[in-house]
Amino acid sequence: MNPASLIPLVESIPIPWGWFDVLLVLTFTVHILFMNALLGSAAIGLVRSLRGNHELAHDVGQKSPPLLALTINMGVAPLLFLQVLYGHFDYVSTVLMGGWWLAVIGALLFSYYGFYTYKFKYDALGNGGRNALFLLSLVGIVYTAFMLTNNMTLMLLPETWTEYFTRDGGFLNLSDPTIAPRFLHFMIGSLAVGGLFIALLGRMKDRRDYVDTGMTWFVRATLVNLAAGIWFLIALPRPVLLAFMGDSLPATLTLLAGLLAAGMSLWAGFGRKPVQTTVWAVITVLFMSLTRNWVRVLYLTPWFSMEDTPVTNQYSSFYLFLGFLVVGLALVGYMLKLYFRSREGRA
């Protein structure tokens, strides 16, 4: 029996899959950049605070609630596109994780309240209380990230799903050799982008010390992340690894483009240029997201090929979506303009 026939498609799709795939990668890139800025800046602030310097934690703590809101909102978009393309894998892995997955809601609510309390009750909390609250809020975020890595890898391994029948409840994908390097790669990347966020904050506030601290974290974390990336690569199953070593030209070129952009970001980082570094870092994350997309396609090759998904060619809802997207982005742009003008005291 063809194993793929055991995982039937959820539905046909209205327009060719390429549209959804592009939107999935683009929105995921934005989601992960916000997540990196949140997690990384909070972690760096906390490290500083534990060493007795509370100012940076206070300043990044002002940004944590909006960064969390943006991370969550920008997570909804890729979730929708993921369901359209890979619903028959992703729904299954989500259900198999059971309570571990459902606890994400509690963890996020806890972190949200924690970050808000930190921001608005800063003066009322003592140093110890502040650090404890910031740390616990950060733990909720790290837990969520770990659950997402479990989900995104479990969906790629249908051969492990039968484990469900030998267990009492939901389970994680802990025996997968890629899980540790993959998660670490995301966490170290967060420290790098978080550092960059602090450097940009320093640039806006005219604080040279924040620029220096942020750029130092960016460069060091990115160098360490090259090692984590290599570990991740060699932990991949052999056919997937070989695809990135030349067996698949588009996959290999995507990874090389990501590495090249990472090199450029390091070069700009060593030169202590936050804006230039940010441009290269965003390009790096975009190419790494594309590489991650290749990893998924290659893993699922025995089970599923996107080309087999029936297309109904009903474009009306897509045009409606594009219309709302353009109008929505214009409105957000207008709101941001009003917001920044009001901050300058001109509104």
Ligand code: HEM
């Ligand atoms: C602060 C909370 C969050 C953190 C720290 C976080 C972190 C992450 C990480 C690390 C990944 C990549 C996992 C991997 O590939 O190994 C990821 C992927 C993803 N996240 Fe989030 N996430 C958060 C909240 C959310 C929320 C609330 C949603 C949905 C409403 C969401 C939707 C997604 C989706 C759909 C993906 C996968 C996209 C794809 O496979 O292309 N995330 N997230």
